[in-house]
Amino acid sequence: MSRVLLHEHVGHHGMESLLKGNAMQERRFNQLITQIPEAELMSIAGQDGYRGLQSKPRELALEWLARELERRPDILQRQGPAQELWRLMREIVADWQARMGLRSNAGRSLDAQVGDLLERARDQAAKKGTFLPNASHPDVGPRFAYSIPVRQDKPTSWAAVKPGHRWMSAKGLIPKLNDSRPPFVIVKRGTFEEKVSKVARWLGYMPKIKDPWGGSISLSNPQTKGGFPTELENRAAHLLGENLDERVEKRTERPSKVEWIGAVQGTIEGAQVRVRQGSETLYFRSYAEGVHMVIVEEGIVKDQYGIVSQYAPDMNKRNFKDAVVEKVR
Numbered sequence: 001m002s003r004v005l006l007h008e009h010v011g012h013h014g015m016e017s018l019l020k021g022n023a024m025q026e027r028r029f030n031q032l033i034t035q036i037p038e039a040e041l042m043s044i045a046g047q048d049g050y051r052g053l054q055s056k057p058r059e060l061a062l063e064w065l066a067r068e069l070e071r072r073p074d075i076l077q078r079q080g081p082a083q084e085l086w087r088l089m090r091e092i093v094a095d096w097q098a099r100m101g102l103r104s105n106a107g108r109s110l111d112a113q114v115g116d117l118l119e120r121a122r123d124q125a126a127k128k129g130t131f132l133p134n135a136s137h138p139d140v141g142p143r144f145a146y147s148i149p150v151r152q153d154k155p156t157s158w159a160a161v162k163p164g165h166r167w168m169s170a171k172g173l174i175p176k177l178n179d180s181r182p183p184f185v186i187v188k189r190g191t192f193e194e195k196v197s198k199v200a201r202w203l204g205y206m207p208k209i210k211d212p213w214g215g216s217i218s219l220s221n222p223q224t225k226g227g228f229p230t231e232l233e234n235r236a237a238h239l240l241g242e243n244l245d246e247r248v249e250k251r252t253e254r255p256s257k258v259e260w261i262g263a264v265q266g267t268i269e270g271a272q273v274r275v276r277q278g279s280e281t282l283y284f285r286s287y288a289e290g291v292h293m294v295i296v297e298e299g300i301v302k303d304q305y306g307i308v309s310q311y312a313p314d315m316n317k318r319n320f321k322d323a324v325v326e327k328v329r
Contacts, residue, residue: 022095028088033061035081040064061085148276148324167275167282167323171315174272177286184262192241192253196228199236199261203307209268211283213327217268217296221306225249238309239264257311260292264310267292277323281305291315 044063045054053060068075068082075082151164158173186202187195206219226234226249234249240258241251267285275282283294290312296305 022092025088025092025095029058029061029085032081032085032088033057035084036061036064148326150324161273161325161328163325163327165325167277167320167325170273170325171284171320174284174286174291174315178288181260181263181287181289181292182266187240187258187261192237193228195240195253195258196233196236199240200228200230200233203232203236206265209265211268211271211274211327212329213274215274215281215305217305217307219264219307221297221308226251235307239307254311260310260312263287263292264294264307267294267310271327272329273325274327275320275323276326277320280308281326282320282323 041057041060041064044050044067045060050063053063065082065085076086077083149164150166151162153165154169155161155165155173158170158175161170161173186198190198203219203221209217209219211217220232221235222231223234223238224231226237228234228237237251239261240253242254242257243249243251263285268283271283271285273284275284279297281296281298283296285292292310292312294310295308297308298305
């Protein structure tokens with residue numbers, strides 16, 4: 001809930017709204033901007049599609065930070081303006097959660113929300129007309145977060161699907177494969193609580209999984225909210241169950257998710273496509289029983305993710321609004 005509210009708040013009101021009411025944070029933000037090499041900021045502001053940021057120093061600084069994170073994944077371990085700006089953004093998000101009466105996150109979960117804030121701030125600037133279409137490619141629309149060009153043409157075959165195509169126009173083209181989904185014997189018997197406990201242990205000892213494009217996915221991705229004794233069990237419950245009341249994170253067993261849990265590794269390693277939808281990344285792979293989807297969230301380092309959920313969506317009915325193809329094969 002906190003992540004959704006943060007996304008919407010920054011999307012509607014911008015980064016400035018999070019700084020209002022805290023003069024100290026605002027001063028620190030402005031001071032950190034002065035520590036960023038001016039030549040690097042001006043280089044961004046001089047590029048086609050980014051000239052509108054010349055009069056928006058904070059948005060320009062966030063664009064610089066996003067690029068630094070993409071270009072130098074280890075920059076947050078180095079002392080400097082990027083590290084300090086990230087720490088300040090963590091503080092800003094935590095304070096915002098407190099003002100909203102939300103439970104404060106910590107660690108990786110808070111980092112993920114800061115990443116959401118950074119992405120949403122860039123999107124919000126784009127919606128104000130800061131980012132312009134690439135004139136040399138008329139079929140490519142505005143560039144959104146992480147520089148995925150959104151194509152305006154519609155593919156007519158899977159071979160024609162390219163990064164930037166809207167997933168709604170490409171999802172029906174995914175080739176059907178005939179191999180069966182892998183079984184997962186440890187969840188065949190037992191209560192929901194016993195299955196959750198078994199899957200949590202499995203998540204804990206599994207190594208990171210590589211996708212076909214070099215992305216690294218951690219299955220050991222704790223979830224704070226939930227009614228189980230440990231955060232890893234909360235994540236396991238998310239993978240196996242459903243929430244009947246969206247206001248409370250209280251999962252009950254969903255048999256169809258239990259049936260598909262064994263396909264998680266195969267879907268990631270053998271993904272036919274990687275799709276970006278907001279702050280989440282979706283992996284899709286076809287099996288004899290249907291198309292399976294694994295949802296992951298970004299960590300603080302490019303191409304490193306943590307698992308969120310998995311299931312087999314109804315590809316005909318499911319609306320993947322604003323989802324864009326990132327990688328395809």
